[in-house]
Amino acid sequence: MTLLAITGLTKRFGGLLVFDQLSFSLGRGERLGVVGPNGAGKSTLFNLISGVVAPNSGSISFDGSDLKRSDAWTRCHLGIGRTFQIPKPFGDMTVFENLMVAATYGRGLSMRAARAHCDDVIAQTRLSAKAARPAGSLMLADLKRLELARALALKPKLLLLDEIAGGLTTAECDELLSILDSIQDQAISVIWIEHVVAALTRYVTRILVLAQGRAIADGSPSSVFADPKVRTLYLGEDDA
Amino acid sequence: MMSASDRLSHVLRTSIIAVAIAALALVVMWPMVGSLNSLRYLAELFVLIGLAQMWNLLSGYAGMATVGQHLFVGVGAYSFYGLAVLAGWPAPLALLCTPVLGAMSALPAFAMIVRLRTAYFAIGTWVLAESVKIIAAKLPGFGHGLGASLPVPVATAFGSSSATRLTAIFYLTFITATGLTLGMAVLMRSRIGLALRALRDQESAAHVFGINSRRLRPMIFAGVGAALALLGALTTLQRLRISPDTSFSLLDYTVNIIFIVIIGGIGSTAGPVIGAVIFIVLRESLANLGPIYLIILGLVAIAMMLFEPKGVVGLIDRLARLSLTIPFRRPILSSLSNRKRT
Numbered sequence: 257m258t259l260l261a262i263t264g265l266t267k268r269f270g271g272l273l274v275f276d277q278l279s280f281s282l283g284r285g286e287r288l289g290v291v292g293p294n295g296a297g298k299s300t301l302f303n304l305i306s307g308v309v310a311p312n313s314g315s316i317s318f319d320g321s322d323l324k325r326s327d328a329w330t331r332c333h334l335g336i337g338r339t340f341q342i343p344k345p346f347g348d349m350t351v352f353e354n355l356m357v358a359a360t361y362g363r364g365l366s367m368r369a370a371r372a373h374c375d376d377v378i379a380q381t382r383l384s385a386k387a388a389r390p391a392g393s394l395m396l397a398d399l400k401r402l403e404l405a406r407a408l409a410l411k412p413k414l415l416l417l418d419e420i421a422g423g424l425t426t427a428e429c430d431e432l433l434s435i436l437d438s439i440q441d442q443a444i445s446v447i448w449i450e451h452v453v454a455a456l457t458r459y460v461t462r463i464l465v466l467a468q469g470r471a472i473a474d475g476s477p478s479s480v481f482a483d484p485k486v487r488t489l490y491l492g493e494d495d496a
Numbered sequence: 497m498m499s500a501s502d503r504l505s506h507v508l509r510t511s512i513i514a515v516a517i518a519a520l521a522l523v524v525m526w527p528m529v530g531s532l533n534s535l536r537y538l539a540e541l542f543v544l545i546g547l548a549q550m551w552n553l554l555s556g557y558a559g560m561a562t563v564g565q566h567l568f569v570g571v572g573a574y575s576f577y578g579l580a581v582l583a584g585w586p587a588p589l590a591l592l593c594t595p596v597l598g599a600m601s602a603l604p605a606f607a608m609i610v611r612l613r614t615a616y617f618a619i620g621t622w623v624l625a626e627s628v629k630i631i632a633a634k635l636p637g638f639g640h641g642l643g644a645s646l647p648v649p650v651a652t653a654f655g656s657s658s659a660t661r662l663t664a665i666f667y668l669t670f671i672t673a674t675g676l677t678l679g680m681a682v683l684m685r686s687r688i689g690l691a692l693r694a695l696r697d698q699e700s701a702a703h704v705f706g707i708n709s710r711r712l713r714p715m716i717f718a719g720v721g722a723a724l725a726l727l728g729a730l731t732t733l734q735r736l737r738i739s740p741d742t743s744f745s746l747l748d749y750t751v752n753i754i755f756i757v758i759i760g761g762i763g764s765t766a767g768p769v770i771g772a773v774i775f776i777v778l779r780e781s782l783a784n785l786g787p788i789y790l791i792i793l794g795l796v797a798i799a800m801m802l803f804e805p806k807g808v809v810g811l812i813d814r815l816a817r818l819s820l821t822i823p824f825r826r827p828i829l830s831s832l833s834n835r836k837r838t
Contacts, residue, residue: 327703328703329703329705361691
């Protein structure tokens with residue numbers, strides 16, 4: 257069953273062609289990893305899906321509805337939750353209030369129900385000790401975790417993770433993976449953009465490789481990293 | 497078992513409620529014991545509190561800092577004059593209709609400046625307010641640049657002697673200021689409060705987390721326009737006249753109000769109340785110094801911004817660890833301590 261279908265997506269920034277007729281789809285409950293060199297348009301892909309920027313052409317359909325004309329908040333209400341590569345917390349609000357925004361406005365819970373739900377998410381993401389701190393005072397590892405927690409507070413159908421393991425120590429990365437594993441039973445689909453391939457392959461079941469505005473490989477992690485085109489891209493060697 | 501800090505906050509909360517009830521009783525009784533002059537000052541204080549709450553709502557919470565809030569105060573004054581004097585409506589009815597006209601004028605005003613952000617938004621509101629002031633001076637029937645006095649039947653509609661009139665204005669301004677202050681407290685504890693602060697802190701993230709700013713911002717702006725117009729009409733009842741310069745006064749309804757909110761504590765519901773009291777006390781004790789008093793006010797504001805950007809409320813917060821600023825702190829702390837106990 258398809259949750260997200262991207263067809264012929266094209267995006268230009270001035271003269272720069274970021275995506276050229278990109279197409280792929282994602283099934284319900286599927287975990288997709290997206291890799292590619294810097295500038296391959298990975299974060300732009302999330303901005304297009306979450307409605308932060310508009311495509312030049314092509315379509316994105318989610319859970320049966322066409323997203324073409326939808327605002328970011330409408331897409332959120334449909335069940336798309338995301339993190340930002342560079343954390344964008346509500347800095348003067350507490351960590352708990354950051355989650356409350358997602359639970360009340362994103363998920364549509366009442367204040368009372370949202371409080372109980374956010375208490376759970378805070379515990380699940382191990383942010384309890386920092387719940388009452390202003391989000392702007394957190395260090396990077398906690399900001400990344402807050403990004404994840406805020407997206408989870410939406411109870412999304414599709415979770416978009418933008419380099420949440422980037423810049424973390426091995427221990428912090430392991431903790432992040434164990435948090436991600438703790439949500440596996442919620443049947444949400446995940447797209448995870450990551451440069452830390454070791455972390456990615458421990459979680460996703462499928463990998464999409466983006467380069468020069470196109471998907472150059474798509475499949476299981478082992479088959480994708482065995483692909484000569486991908487090896488050339490990453491290692492600069494020629495298998496021929 | 498209660499922790500020491502829980503017990504402290506419980507004691508503080510109980511004493512705050514007790515003080516509030518005592519103050520309410522005192523205010524209700526005041527016209528029977530106080531002098532007419534004191535009624536005049538207190539009514540002015542209540543109007544300042546209302547004006548400061550509204551500036552704080554837009555600038556401190558909603559991230560829409562304006563220097564043009566005198567626009568809607570003036571619209572309120574002129575609407576009241578138009579309805580009560582020119583159209584001949586009963587004065588109480590005209591007073592009740594001014595918020596509607598304030599909200600109606602806020603929507604097109606907002607449409608003109610909706611694309612501006614931060615400093616540009618602030619300047620946009622200012623330019624708009626000054627433009628409307630000039631238009632007000634050209635309006636036929638409103639006395640042009642000189643303005644006009646309220647005719648005797650309108651001036652005496654809320655009381656024929658100055659004692660009854662001032663008492664009526666005292667209660668009307670008190671109800672308005674209390675309503676706006678309590679309304680702010682309720683609003684900021686609601687989901688709308690969360691949304692406004694989220695938009696202020698990180699607009700694009702707020703959109704991605706479900707907040708429709710295209711609906712929320714005009715709604716808040718119109719609400720503020722309505723409240724400011726009512727305060728403008730009440731001020732007209734106090735002063736018994738309208739004029740472009742006094743009804744659309746940048747100094748009285750915007751500059752002084754910014755001072756009040758900064759001194760009291762921006763982004764807090766108690767801040768505007770504390771700031772308004774400090775402002776009146778400073779102004780009255782320094783009045784005989786002449787223009788130097790403005791310089792002193794300015795120095796106090798600058799010192800406050802440098803040393804305690806959250807104003808007196810920030811100072812109190814720092815000293816007593818009692819938060820009048822962050823609505824959710826107590827529930828979080830209690831939920832956390834619950835978890836620790838289980």
